[in-house]
Amino acid sequence: MNALASATTLRGLPEAIAALAVGGTALLLAFLSLTRPAARLSRWPLASALLGGGWIALACGVALGPLGTGLLRRESVAELEPLGQMCLAWIGLLVGMQMKGTLLAAVPAPLLRWITMDAVVSFVGAAVVTWWALRTAAPQVDLRVMWPLLAMIGAASIGWSGELRSLHGLDARASSVAALIQGGAGLASAIAIVASDLVTLKPGGSASLITTLAIAAAATVALRSTLGTETGNQGRLTLALLGTLALVAGAAALAGASTLPGAFLLGMAITNLRGGSMRRMERLVAESEPAVAAVFFLLSGIILGRTPGWWPWMIAGGLLFVRIVAKPIVARIALGDAWDQPGAQRLRPAPVRQAPIAVALAVAALLAHDTVAERGCLLALVLCGLGSGVLPLLWRARS
Amino acid sequence: MHEPGSNELQLLVLIARTEESFDPVVTALLDAGITGATVLESRGIGAIIRSEMPIFAGLAALLPQATGSRVILSIATTERIAALMRYLDQLPRERRPIGVTLPARQVLGLEP
Numbered sequence: 181m182n183a184l185a186s187a188t189t190l191r192g193l194p195e196a197i198a199a200l201a202v203g204g205t206a207l208l209l210a211f212l213s214l215t216r217p218a219a220r221l222s223r224w225p226l227a228s229a230l231l232g233g234g235w236i237a238l239a240c241g242v243a244l245g246p247l248g249t250g251l252l253r254r255e256s257v258a259e260l261e262p263l264g265q266m267c268l269a270w271i272g273l274l275v276g277m278q279m280k281g282t283l284l285a286a287v288p289a290p291l292l293r294w295i296t297m298d299a300v301v302s303f304v305g306a307a308v309v310t311w312w313a314l315r316t317a318a319p320q321v322d323l324r325v326m327w328p329l330l331a332m333i334g335a336a337s338i339g340w341s342g343e344l345r346s347l348h349g350l351d352a353r354a355s356s357v358a359a360l361i362q363g364g365a366g367l368a369s370a371i372a373i374v375a376s377d378l379v380t381l382k383p384g385g386s387a388s389l390i391t392t393l394a395i396a397a398a399a400t401v402a403l404r405s406t407l408g409t410e411t412g413n414q415g416r417l418t419l420a421l422l423g424t425l426a427l428v429a430g431a432a433a434l435a436g437a438s439t440l441p442g443a444f445l446l447g448m449a450i451t452n453l454r455g456g457s458m459r460r461m462e463r464l465v466a467e468s469e470p471a472v473a474a475v476f477f478l479l480s481g482i483i484l485g486r487t488p489g490w491w492p493w494m495i496a497g498g499l500l501f502v503r504i505v506a507k508p509i510v511a512r513i514a515l516g517d518a519w520d521q522p523g524a525q526r527l528r529p530a531p532v533r534q535a536p537i538a539v540a541l542a543v544a545a546l547l548a549h550d551t552v553a554e555r556g557c558l559l560a561l562v563l564c565g566l567g568s569g570v571l572p573l574l575w576r577a578r579s
Numbered sequence: 580m581h582e583p584g585s586n587e588l589q590l591l592v593l594i595a596r597t598e599e600s601f602d603p604v605v606t607a608l609l610d611a612g613i614t615g616a617t618v619l620e621s622r623g624i625g626a627i628i629r630s631e632m633p634i635f636a637g638l639a640a641l642l643p644q645a646t647g648s649r650v651i652l653s654i655a656t657t658e659r660i661a662a663l664m665r666y667l668d669q670l671p672r673e674r675r676p677i678g679v680t681l682p683a684r685q686v687l688g689l690e691p
Contacts, residue, residue: 219628232632271635278638286641342637359640362630366638414673456599459647463597466629466636473634536634 205244206263206478209237210471218470225346226573231470232343233569234477234536238562241481262429264483264547267476269429269443271540273465274472275369276447287367291360294514295367298531299338301506303375306337309498310557317491329557332545335376336538336561337499339368340507340531347526347572357524360515361531369537370444376541377441388437395431396442399424400449407457414460421461438544473536480539480562483546487556495556496563499534503568507531529572534565588686589660591616591653593667594677596623598647604667604676608653611663615689616653623648651676654683 212218213231221227230236242248307330314326342365344358377389403424407417428442447465450458511531512519519528542558591613595601608616626648630640655663660680667675 222628222632228632232634234634274635278636283638283641287638288641291641342633342640343631345631362633362637362640364637365633366636366640369635370638459598467625469629469634469636470632540635 202244202478202482203263205240206475209240209474209478213237213470213474214467222345225348228343229346229569229573232346232536233341233533233565234473234480234539235566235569237474237477238481238484238539241478242484243481244478245482246485247481261547263475264479264543265429265433265439266426267472267479268439268540268544268547269425269432270465270468270472271476271537272373272440272443273425273447273450274469275366275373275537276444276449277451277462277465278366279370279448280451287363288360290515290518291364291367294360294511295339295364295371297510297514298364298368298507299371299375301510302337302339302502303334305502305506306499307331307334309502310334310495310560313491313494313498314553316494317489329545329553331379332376332541333495333499333557333561335372335379336541337502337534338372338375339535339537340365341533341535341569342366343533344527344530347530347576357515357518357521357527360518361527365535369535372535372537372541373440373444376544377438388432388435389441391435392428392432392437392442393445396428396445397449399427400446400453403450404453404455404458407455414464417457417460418464421464433547436548438548440540440544476540476543477536480543480558483543483555484559484562485555487552487559489556492556492560493563495560496567499560499564500567500571503532503534503564504571526576529575532568532572534561534568536565538565587657588654588683588689589657590681590683591651591655591660591663592679592681593651594621595649595651596647596676597673600670600674600676601647601649603670603674604651607663607666608651610666611655611659613653613655613659613663615655616651619650619652621648621650654686654689 218231222231310330310333311323311326314321314329340361342362344361403420407420424446425443428446429439432439432442450461508528508531511528518524538561539558542554542561546554546558593604595604608614633640664678664680667678
């Protein structure tokens with residue numbers, strides 16, 4: 181039974197009504213995230229942190245799901261899984277669309293150094309603390325069995341959140357550091373997706389991944405040749421993009437692979453192809469980010485469940501420890517004097533905050549294999565994200 | 580409402596929100612006989628809000644924040660601006676710029 185399918189059914193009501201309730205909430209949150217009041221709310225630093233981290237939508241999901249009011253229970257609502265896969269695909273598309281040649285060429289050497297160091301330190305550190313927690317909780321489990329989870333959590337720990345308003349970090353004096361943090365957050369999301377899918381490959385899994393990537397490549401060629409240089413019809417573009425994405429996500433789900441890499445490849449191809457239709461798609465996808473994030477985090481909150489034992493809390497504590505101790509040191513070493521420039525003090529807690537892509541990686545793993553281990557890892561990453569988001573705010577309040 | 584005379588000068592402000600909508604604006608300016616204009620790269624408030632709160636994507640922060648949006652400023656006669664506006668009004672909605680004109684009471688440094 182998959183995670184979303186097992187997560188939700190309204191007590192005493194037909195499954196279709198339960199799915200409708202979740203779908204209605206998702207649509208409402210998506211709509212609200214694109215409205216003027218939401219934009220106005222994001223000017224308030226705390227609200228910016230809550231919206232940027234997806235915490236409001238996640239809290240709504242938790243409230244609806246088994247961890248909250250219990251209104252939604254762990255029973256079958258298979259209708260929701262495609263929505264979860266589409267959200268993941270859209271997130272992969274968003275991250276892939278950053279991989280434009282001109283953007284990658286603009287990545288400065290200090291940022292490359294920072295990202296490389298961060299990726300290695302975070303991956304190893306997170307994998308070690310997760311291994312320690314799992315060994316403590318279940319000493320009999322073989323490391324080979326644990327490896328995909330260790331690798332997923334290691335990849336999820338790469339990078340940081342790019343939201344800086346809550347830190348009052350959009351200071352013109354430190355604009356170069358702010359750009360490095362935001363640019364690094366985007367680049368790290370891409371590295372996390374690639375790392376997660378390559379390192380967690382199981383024997384025989386490469387065929388699924390290659391099949392998914394091949395379908396994504398073929399879909400891109402078809403999309404480009406169908407639309408040509410059309411620029412005028414927004415509805416047609418939206419429909420074509422949704423159809424292509426559904427094809428890529430569906431192929432990945434059938435092949436037993438993650439939805440993220442295929443969609444990532446599709447996004448990368450669209451952003452590097454010429455044509456007015458491609459640019460309009462880029463804008464459409466970029467503008468949809470808050471809405472997709474709202475739906476995705478709502479679903480993440482719904483599938484979040486209780487896990488026997490304290491090991492997810494131990495993993496979360498360990499991950500938080502790695503972030504608090506290692507991330508600032510890595511940033512200081514990689515950026516050197518830039519880290520000390522006037523106005524950059526407020527930005528120092530930024531690398532500590534977990535990137536939202538971490539939850540996406542955990543949900544992708546959960547949709548592929550719904551076991552207690554995957555649920556526990558999702559809970560651990562949500563707890564770590566929450567802790568790493570709150571601590572900088574407390575630090576700023578005290579200072 | 581007071582209609583200015585055809586030879587009175589007006590300040591023309593056009594906002595082309597995308598690359599695709601900028602091209603017909605330039606063509607229309609030339610067709611209307613307005614050969615002098617200043618073009619400024621600009622950003623909409625939506626782009627600013629998105630760049631301040633990236634969720635999954637933030638790499639674009641490394642580049643100068645060009646979104647394809649441009650502001651076109653020009654001073655021209657009412658007659659030419661009217662011809663321009665008639666043409667722009669016929670463009671498809673997606674390619675039509677936002678435009679406004681203001682009476683130019685005093686003008687300095689403009690060649691006759």
